[in-house]
Amino acid sequence: MTEQSGPRELVGYAVSAERAGFDFEVSSDHFSPWLTSQGHAPYAWTVLGAVAQATERVELATYVTCPTQRYHPAVVAQKASTLQVLSGGRFILGLGSGENLNEHVTGEGWPPIAQRQDMLVEATMIIKKLISGELITWEGTTSGSTRPGSGMPPRTASRSASPSPENRRCSSSPHWLIT
Template sequence: MVRFGYTLMTEQSGPRQLVDYAVKAEAAGFDFLVSSDHYSPWLTTQGHSSYAWSMLGAVAYATHDVEMMTYVTCPTMRYHPAVVAQKAATMQLLSEGRFTLGLGSGENLNEHVVGEGWPAVQMRQDMLVEAIEIIRALHTGELVTYDGQYFRVDSARIWDCPEGGVPLGVAVSGESSIGRFAGLADHLIAVDPLAELIEGWDAAHPAPSRKIGQIPISWDPDREAGVARAHEQFRWFAGGWSVNADLPTPAGFAAASQFVRPEDVAESIASGPDLDELAESVQPFLDAGFTDVAIVQVGDEQQDRFVTEVARPLLQKLRTL
């Protein structure tokens, strides 16, 4: 059975609000929570970007059974992988085994802020391989020294380390990245509902694994208002991964998406009050073979109503697909 998650979108809500939404999402029946890990919002109209790890620590204490995950953390530039390993271990202990560390090669938007530039995609993937090797080694609880091409670790140990470490998911987008990461991670993360991704992953990673996707919707009692909000805050979504990974600032995303029309957004993001339409927009992920799909409710304006009034009946419809 497919599991459905709720997205804690740090770019569109403040940290206290996100903790409150997490509690209500668990009560509504979501199976898991995913959190973005950004330094900047995609667009200035979103208006937020708090530190995901502090918020997730609060969520771990405020919830009871719902699983949690970063979607996704880049462990190569803004954070050193040794620090990510420590943070993830602490989250696993705080949540009593409910945490999965989702990893990816990052976006310029968030990683350029430390002033180290933005490497080409091949280098970013090479860095991610080393980062995963370091995280895996540190999650054994043993003393680790590592001397790689991009990272060094000198006599490091995670002192509060969960038994068995932390499950790792990794974001992939095609055959090349599957080949690089299927042997290093436990689970697949992807934003495109492509059956070939699932088939390629299963061929390269025969052990049981989760395939975790994500899709935005814009529920609103008024369809036009839902479309308008999706256009205002999520029109960057139309750029695709190759564009979204490289633009450096919210101003850059605003410029790149200036000619995206509300009707263009409405074609890609289900909006309005029709729960059947919202649920059916998830169908491509189910057809492709994803085991988990996280829902993003666009914007903060209707977020509380979504998690308290809409989520439960929407989940019922999703589970009948």
């Protein structure tokens, strides 16, 4: 859990894990730690950028990023494309519908699961179009004109707490992170 250590320590752990033979490293994208005694939750994207520069072969992933409340899908596409370039193609974008603990900070309230899953499906479609390099104008729950990504798209994965019918609606992702 990335909430139990500071950013410098996390980069050091990632380097040590690669040296020990690990081939996959993930970072939670939490705004808040699970417990107040854990201190703070370092910003996952900055830590992953530092890890990308400090390691050479391990795959890196967000576990997971919610692209619907704290972050706009276009911003997630930009971050994922940038990290994919910095990591030399080793990044996997893990997406999920979020948790109130982390997403409430925007003050927008906490939508019911069906609405969050619909928002995730839409956000995933926007992100996939953008990271492929496509210029899009999107009208839906999330609207706006956005620019394409780096042309070096990361693989995407969606997280689901269970394989329930509500969660299966996010099956637009080729990979699943089930917790």
